[in-house]
Amino acid sequence: MKTFIHLLRGINVGGHKKIPMAQLRECYESIGLHNVKTYIQSGNAVFQSEDEVLKSDLENAILGSTGFEVPTMLFSPEEWKSVQSDMNTVFVQLPEDHKAYITLLETAPSATEVNRLREKLGLEESLKVVGRAVYLSYPKSLAKPSINNNVLEKILGQRATTRNQNTVNALAKMIEQL
Template identity: 35%
Template sequence: MPKLIALLKGINVGGHKKVAMAELRQLLTKEGLKNVQTYIQSGNVIFDSIDDVKKIEDRIQEVIYSHFGFEVLVIVKTRDEIQSVFSACPFSNEKKEKSYFIIFDKIPSIELIKEVSKIAYENEEFVIKEKCLYFYSPLGYGQAKFSLNAFERKLKVKGTARNYNTMVKLIAMSATEEKDH
């Protein structure tokens, strides 16, 4: 059975959209997902399923809405897709280790990518490849002028960001049978 990774946007951030990971694992297991694991509180779920990815995204969104009462963007990728996004990072290894990987729900149009690529902030770099925006700032994500919401609007996509360490851990966890973190 294929190993899949669900990336949930904006849960457990600043006291908003609170979701207990143990409760989420239990709900998703009831929904038929197998070997459900979570990583940290920010909405990373690793599981096995043979179902269609879009159906799984919709099902997880519905479960969260019906149980917790709010909507959440859910992007489901295969382990290979996450590995591919990680491997395709255009930055040097030194920068990559301090980068953010913003995974989109769809590929933005080439015209919009060209337009957005003209944006420049001092001490910030970004590259858009397929369904990912790679972002690097020596100041860190929290201190950057970069705004995911602005980029989502301009590119007409939705996305969720993960840092280097989270990407490494998701790839490692999806390669093993270890349980709940």
């Protein structure tokens, strides 16, 4: 069996694109996926399959189940463990008064795109890009960071979805328990 991590973007936020996690689990099971587990209501799933799984097949199944399109990201356990390891390295010296987020991308950005992101950073903000992950941190006192998910998508020209450290760690633990 192969294990996968699937992240949904923009569901259950502000009353839009509501998908109960029970419905998401049923949707995945209906297309033959096994050991489906979800984490919190923001669209985080771990599952197993006897075959390769395509992101487009998952998105089509969600569309069929809910009636609306949901952008998603698909990761292997190796990719996810790398994201977690890099996160722990990048944020190891992070002051307690800072927030830290990991934005996950469809593809790794080019050096030019990363430089465009850096140009948007405020003085108190920090950014590091490793593969498909963008690690952002800034002081909790900062009312509005310069870079958010929408800014990233616009600059990079691709879909992105953001998670916090707790979610990254919880999904890594779920992988280990399968």
